[in-house]
Amino acid sequence: MHPAPSVILFTSLSGLGFGLLFWLGFGYPGVTGGTAFVFFAIAYLLAVGGLMASTFHLGKKSNAIKAFSQWRSSWLSREAWLAVISLIIMGLYGAGLVFLGTRWTLVGYVGGLLSLATVFSTSMIYAQLKSIPRWNMPLTPALFLSYGLAGGALLSGQIATTKALLLVLALVQVAYWALGDRALITSGTSMASATGLGKIGAVKAFEPPHTGTNYLLREMVYVVGRKHSAKLRIISLLLVAVLPMACLLLPFNHLLAALAVISHIAGVFAARWLFFAEAEHVVGLYYGKR
Amino acid sequence: MGHQQPVVDTSPKVSDEVRKTTCYMCACRCGINVHMKDGQVAYIEGNKDHPVNKGVLCAKGSAGIMQHNAPSRLKAPLKRVGPRGSGEYEEISWDEALDLAVSWLKPIREENPEKLAFFTGRDQSQSFTSFWAQNYGTPNYAAHGGFCSVNMAAAGIYTMGGAFWEFGQPDWDHTKLFMLFGVAEDHDSNPIKAGIGKIKARNARVVSVNPIRTGYNAVASDWVGITPGTDGLFIMALIHELMKAGRIDLNYLARFTNAPCLVNSDPTSPEHGLLLRDDNDKTLVIDRNTGTLTPFDKPGVRPDLAATYDQNGITHRPVFHLMAERYLDPCYAPDAVAERTGVPADRIRAIAAELARVAFDEEIALDREWTDFRGEKHAKMIGRPVSFHAMRGISAHSNGFQTCRALHVLQILLGTVEAPGGFRFKPPYPKPVEAHPKPHCGVTPGAPLDGPHLGFVRGPDDLALKPDGSPARIDKAFTWDNPMSAHGLMHMVISNAHAGDPYKIDTLFMYMANMSWNSSMNTSGVMEMLTDTDENGDYVIPKIIYSDAYSSEMVAYADLILPDTTYLERHDCISLLDRPICEADAAADAIRWPVVEPDRNVRGFQSVLVDLANRMQLPGFTNEDGSAKYQDYADYITNHERKPGIGPLAGWRTDPEGSGVGGTSSEGRGSPNPDQIQNYIDNGGFWSTHIPEDAQYYKPWNTAYQDWAVKLGLFDSPQPYLFQLYVEPMRRFQLAAEGHGTRQPPEHLRQQIIDKLDPLPIWYEDGPSNTQYPIRALTQRPMAMYHSWGSQNAWLRQLHGHNPLYVPTKLMRENNLTDGDWAKVTSPHGQITVPVMEMAALNENTVWTWNAIGKRKGAWALKDTAPEATRGFLLNHLIHELLPPKGDGLRWSNSDPITGQAAWFDLRVRMEKVQAPSESQPAIPPETSPVGTASGDLEWKTGK
């Protein structure tokens, strides 16, 4: 899939934002007043910024409001609802913390869970797509949730939890890659099934329908070289988990903490780039591009 | 909540009006319904009533709207201001343009009309343009047939009175085995697709013979991936097998062909090889009933295939003897040809056996009584349901004429021509050679030519030679180099004019042919010839007038441009006098009419020709009182009479008592009808009349057909004839080359004529084979593109925006190539560097590409980034109009020595992998676009 900046920004930032909101909702860290404001501001900047980024790629933004209509069946619609509701509830909760210095625990729990549900629904937008076998796995929500939780924990400054979650995240990510690399093959979709010509013999794409490119090729047929992808995987793993972990293992220091956060966020971007770029849409089979 | 859905308007208004006319995105000439909204063309679909396409349209036809509105359309007459080839022009008025043209054309007409060479390309009004040229008086006229497929046309006409292509078609409804040779698309584009569809729906077998397996060949049941240029040999092996087994239609051969006709077999006789004739010039046969010598067409005669006849001590043997002698020879046995053709011997034997099985064991019979020209009644129409079709794959080789002949002979041996289930002619064919004119070249200053330019020679006497024996025509058609060049040699005009050989000309006038690009061999060389100057700095070809509708590559080379309209803006006439649109069951013709008026300062070219003729007061266009006969082309279409009662259009002629077929308004014959064009428009743009059932088959010999054809005006009297397995005119040229007669060939051509103009089909290698250039290189037409002019079409150019060179797996491996690599391809003449792509379903020694996709920068209003101009390429740079020097000091033409057909597919190359250049090579420098460059996005909607 085309690793469009808008979707990378959207999923990465909103994942971090809602991850942070989750922890804030559960009272980690238990801050109030000006400090709470800073935490909430960061969370909202990330979450809302991510959501805004997601509208960049809409062809017709004036119809975006209609995306709330299909929550019964559409994960994208559900995500829209969940995001808005969580933001409202967490806003209320945050207002209590910042302006009244009061912690409405229950509101926080509900808002936190909804924030996590938002991350889950984001992941389901991708995980539901059978047409993209690498995404169509239970590990996809697991991956998004671990990113959200670990990133949120890191941003919320909980060193111990972060360490544990980064470990989980690294494991899930590695498992996701391992399973993902076999996903297209195990999906059973191949050039033979796509064309139905496999019974005759080995199928190879000859002339494409058009000599130029088209929407499908631009959007869904993105090919990353094997070497390139292996390198990026290592880099993203280093940035997202190993380096932050190392920083956190050292005695606490604000500079190191900042480094951990920056490294993690950079890693999230790299991993998310790979998440899209490596995902093979089966339509590529029709173009012989798989 | 249940399922909710919006209300869709399922009955929107489609258009304000439908105007029915004829497509011209190619020469198939399908009927189209042009849907109009707010006076604009909104949508084009096929006309279901139309005899050609019956409602279907190809990609090009459906994209007509993009052609009609292309930004590359010329907008006004243009006068060159920059050097030739630069593309720099100024717009001028029509009066200025026509005055200029007349100031060039009129003086040469009065002094020496041959100084004008008028050649037309993709033209469908040849009966009109040739009439103009004839009245102007120049001998130098032809259309593009000589580089297109004259081999197919001429071989068909000389052999059986018509060929495939526009002359006839398989009996799609009855055929059980269809064999296709060397066709990618062809002119009969939609009917062939529909026909193949019909056959496939019946699950009948389609065998394709083609080095490349795409398109029609891809859907064929069986694919014969033959070595290019060897079809003749393959066909003769089939003939060998069939004859050896006696699986040929002897009855048919005896009755309907010259197989029983007697040939002078005395090598010492000056008439050796000529047919025995009586005083009425009728060929003679031995009647099996009486055993006596009898004219072939005498009522009741049963010609004998075996009996010989001695006259004055000279033995005369039937043609059939000569054929048996030749084709039973083991040199044509499958085993003997397998290696050269690349077709395994078992495969050849299997195909021969299958042909015989279907032709004879699956014989069909239609319950239709018919009477032949000898007066014999036949209770049924016997069908041999095998049919063939072939086109440029066998004709565009230098052995193409003989190969096409061989295929016709094969069909005839099987008795399948004009039999149900076989190949059937479309009126006005079948038509024997004798019913065609001979070529004329008699020039008188200030007067018309002495007759039509093109025709069919019967022997050396008909050659277009000047009294000193030099060629009378600039293209050297009808000379000893290529005596039977029935369509002229348009591909030699520029190079001969440049060389001043056989003479210099003053004005080159061309119409609808992209001669500086895809329709020429040696493209770069042609561009140089067009721009070359003499010692005084004047252009070697002094003046060039050109008519195009679009900003093609050729536009840059003319001194004066006469901008044409698009096909939706003008009158046109698809005439029985020309290249008709008939079907095997029906005669038909059609018109185009301005369904929209031009929004630019352009004029229909035919009307411009009428205007020029009027300004020059050409005979044929001028009344006795000096006034103009025709105001414009529509007027000509309506009122011109070729012969009394016969005009360009056959439908809705008026009255005269009983002369036509129909009732009050008559068909075929009849006087001009002022409302004729309106009558056509009212009928959907065409006219068609059905051939009576009992006249639909066996047309050359069927009295009912012959009578019908006379009534319709196709002939003035019945013209039954025999199929010419043995083509006597060819023998006449051989005789001359052997030293007989007064008109003698030049020494250097004697042997070629003796070798190549064999009156029975032979095979020889197509062009010099050369171990340095072991690979064959071909082009194919893409179904969705028409030559160069599809590239200006915003929709079509997305399908074929550039063209890789397709290379067979074996050669990819040998050259260490993978898809997307680039290769340098070299021929004895030139070099190109192009991207390659692997193809498995391809003859392992053949490479190919799509024809005419490559474009010059600046042409067609395309941006310089257009893939056509950066990655696209032409194979033409590798092909020369002359063969490499042989050491005899002479440059031999790269053409069939019989007809002059351009031998595009003789090309041999070698290739090697190279670093990818930034663009395909050679990259020709850009030209200035006379119409500007189009840019931006397209959101087409008329009825917004």
Add this chain to the structure above:
Amino acid sequence: MTTLPTGTDRKLGLVIDLDTCVGCHACVISCKGWNTENYGAPLSDQDAYGDPSGTFLNRVHSYEVEPAEGAAQLIHFPKSCLHCDDAPCVTVCPTGASYKRTEDGIVLVNESDCMGCGLCAWACPYGARELDLAAGIMKKCTLCVDRIYNENLPEEDREPACVRTCPAGARHFGDFSDPESDVSRLVAERGGFDLMPEQGTKPVNKYLPPRPKDKLETEAPAALPAVATETTGFLSWLDKTLDRLPGGGAN
């Protein structure tokens, strides 16, 4: 509406005959022409006279297939929306713009609701949806819903533009819920199949497989026997051959 109907009254769709399609692209362009002028926004083309890329609802691929034995084959392969029964493109749509019609099963995009998010195109395994760059909304084959019922067209023309134009007759339109329809019969007789059945989309459109190719040597009769043996020469051949003429040999 994003949920799929539980069933549809009819199942309209196409049968595409891979044995007959010659790859002429006629269906591609007639589709472009009709759908540019009709249903919804025109199908736009970007950089139409430079390096172009436009929206098409129907595209013709081609494949080479190399059997274990015998020559490679080439198959032309048109593809447009298959109007799936279990259309994932519909259920993912957040705005309700994508829906499947209850009366005939046609899958459509209601352009006034579409926000151009592209998710439905991602969900379609077949590449049957294209986001139009000029209009910013999703385009897909409408099965010519504005032709097939159109009372402004003559009855015989109420079929999809691509079917009407296909010169080879490789495209068939009809109702798959009726076992007696032409399309149902073709599928039954010729072994019509689904593309990517494992995707679970239950496509309505079916493809007819290419018939077996290059079987001539095995199916044709044995090589033709010679009339006369080579040694007796031409005259004996002639006699024997002529014996076959009705009425016996040459006098």
